[in-house]
Amino acid sequence: LFRSLADGEAEAALRAIELGRGLALHAATSTLEVPELLRDLGHPDLAEAWAGHTREDRPVAGPESVTAGNLRHRVLEVLRGTPAGTRLFAAPSTADVAEGLAGHGIDALVYVVPGADRSPGRLIGVDRDGRPITCELPNLVVRPGGPLAAFAAAAQDDAGTWRAALEALCDWAGTTVLAPLLDVVGRGSRVVLVPLGGLGVVSWPAARLGESRFGCTELVLSTAASARQFLDCLRRSPQPLDRDPVLVTDPQGNLGFAAEEALVLHDVFYPGARLLGDLRGFEPGDDGPPLPEARPATPAAFLAHVPGAGTAGASLLHLCCHAEVGAAAEASRLRLTEDLPIETVLRHAVRREPDAPGGTVVLTSCSSDLTAADHDEALTLATAFLAAGAVTVIGSRWNTDDRGTAILMFAVHHFLVRDGLRPAEALRAAQLWMLDPARDRLEGMPEAMIGDLTLPGTTGIPVWGAFAHHGR
Structure with a gap:
């Protein structure tokens, strides 16, 4: 992903993000077919391991115990190149996304990518005309003790602490993401956000810029788990x-x-x-x-x-x-x-x-x-x-x-x-x-x-x- 961005290959970066959205999402989008596909291809043990992972979201026990990431890699390798695997895991092109956006009056689809190691966070997306959107967010780095971690750790039954953590998170999301997003798409746009990692806990409509400006006052916002699932919805x-x-x-x-x-x-x-x-x-x-x-x-x-x-x-x-x-x-x-x-x-x-x-x-x-x-x-x-x-x-x-x-x-x-x-x-x-x-x-x-x-x-x-x- 970050290599593609460094090379200026926005299309490759978008494809890398979309493919990384997770096998669990693709399995459910395809009506839980993955275990059945694996059994049909002669991998019953891997099918059972995957079924157990999606049920419990934990590493699979046994002599060949694997982590969630390793399990997903093994499943991808088995399905890669098969007709079913192509259907499950091929990322939509930027042209496909742009066509869906333009056909439904939506201005942009934007992935919100937190920073990793020494790489800054980014907005990466495509607008309704097929133009790539890229914007560095140097402050979009998830740190221990930061606003995102503090909100995720706050217990809602401790009302005062939780409310303070929510307020801090809304302010952080506003200055870190909403302000630069507005510079890119413009006020009043309809935007679909695909937040990655722990950013899934953020309320983007409540991202705040000052006392009376929020995500919902500046934009018409939707959230998506992936571009693929979003486009599937548009077809219905x-x-x-x-x-x-x-x-x-x-x-x-x-x-x-x-x-x-x-x-x-x-x-x-x-x-x-x-x-x-x-x-x-x-x-x-x-x-x-x-x-x-x-x-x-x-x-x-x-x-x-x-x-x-x-x-x-x-x-x-x-x-x-x-x-x-x-x-x-x-x-x-x-x-x-x-x-x-x-x-x-x-x-x-x-x-x-x-x-x-x-x-x-x-x-x-x-x-x-x-x-x-x-x-x-x-x-x-x-x-x-x-x-x-x-x-x-x-x-x-x-x-x-x-x-x-x-x-x-x-x-x-x-x-x-x-x-x-x-x-x-x-x-x-x-x-x-x-x-x-x-x-x-x-x-x-x-x-x-x-x-x-x-x-x-x-x-x-x-x-x-x-x-x-x-x-x-």
């Missing part, structure tokens, strides 16, 4: 949101305002939506509509609305339920009436039509846009749903205040449904609305939510800054 057309929306609330009834959030979205924006979850404890008001019917949020009921053989899945999946985040997406699970491993969701989607229209997925609870260990190559819940056939996913980098999240989600759906904005623009509009102390009242917002806007902690960076957009 979006389903209309109101075709078959599904709202999933906490089946155990103990997640704060989750049921209230789902009911408000149902009543105001999606009156025909199906509801999964527990609404016990809610009584309709004297003047309010009766409670809609809700089915139990069982794994089987949920999977019925996920893309699979002969079905495109729900047009909208809005999840207000707990999730348990593992070291990789395959080790993560949704907390329904019974735990539903995300690997099951991915396997359910194996037989879907690759370019079938996809739905929008909104993950409002827990760290749905982060993994518990490797923040770079391991898949998050958000990218796993893209691999399963969604065209857009909005996920959270950390746990958020329930009241504030319900308000933010109302605003997101307001801008999606009432204003007809695209998901990336709708999330940005909701974040800008949260930032504005003179914000307008949104049509249909319940009085209780309006009152909650005055409570401490409902409109700050820890709420709106947690959420990022993926996909088209």
Whole structure:
């Protein structure tokens, strides 16, 4: 990578980055085919080692124990040159990326590369006209005790320390990355960021330049795990949101305002939506509509609305339920009436039509846009749903205040449904609305939510800054 940059070979540098995005991502993007491919090629032991690695994200035990990097190298060597391997691991060209950007009104795709050893960090990318983007970032070096390491180490239940670490991280990301990025792409551009390494924990919409300038005020931002997965999403057309929306609330009834959030979205924006979850404890008001019917949020009921053989899945999946985040997406699970491993969701989607229209997925609870260990190559819940056939996913980098999240989600759906904005623009509009102390009242917002806007902690960076957009 750095040799290619030193030689001025931007195309080779982009290819090197993309190929380094990790075999775990490519495996899930290709619907978990890698172990099956290895078995077909006569390497059952390597298939089992890879399957064990993706499940547990740890070195494989045994007489020929290998590290994760060595395992990936061995798998790449076996698959290299085969038709399946070419399909899995060939990086998209800059021309392919530029064509995708231009066709969807996106200005640039930019990898954010942290520095290594004596090499500075960099922005490396391509714009919609196919021109390479390269920019040195001398301060983008991850150091022990620096803002990135301090935030990653901070426990969220220690609210004061965690908030201070978040503020410092936002300031660092703003001066180190956002300012030079703006010099390259210009204010108001729509940009897809592919952050590498530990930079996956950064909230780019909340990257801050001064008191009132943030990533979301300056740019329309999306995040991608790789250019390949981003282009895969662009090839799928979006389903209309109101075709078959599904709202999933906490089946155990103990997640704060989750049921209230789902009911408000149902009543105001999606009156025909199906509801999964527990609404016990809610009584309709004297003047309010009766409670809609809700089915139990069982794994089987949920999977019925996920893309699979002969079905495109729900047009909208809005999840207000707990999730348990593992070291990789395959080790993560949704907390329904019974735990539903995300690997099951991915396997359910194996037989879907690759370019079938996809739905929008909104993950409002827990760290749905982060993994518990490797923040770079391991898949998050958000990218796993893209691999399963969604065209857009909005996920959270950390746990958020329930009241504030319900308000933010109302605003997101307001801008999606009432204003007809695209998901990336709708999330940005909701974040800008949260930032504005003179914000307008949104049509249909319940009085209780309006009152909650005055409570401490409902409109700050820890709420709106947690959420990022993926996909088209």
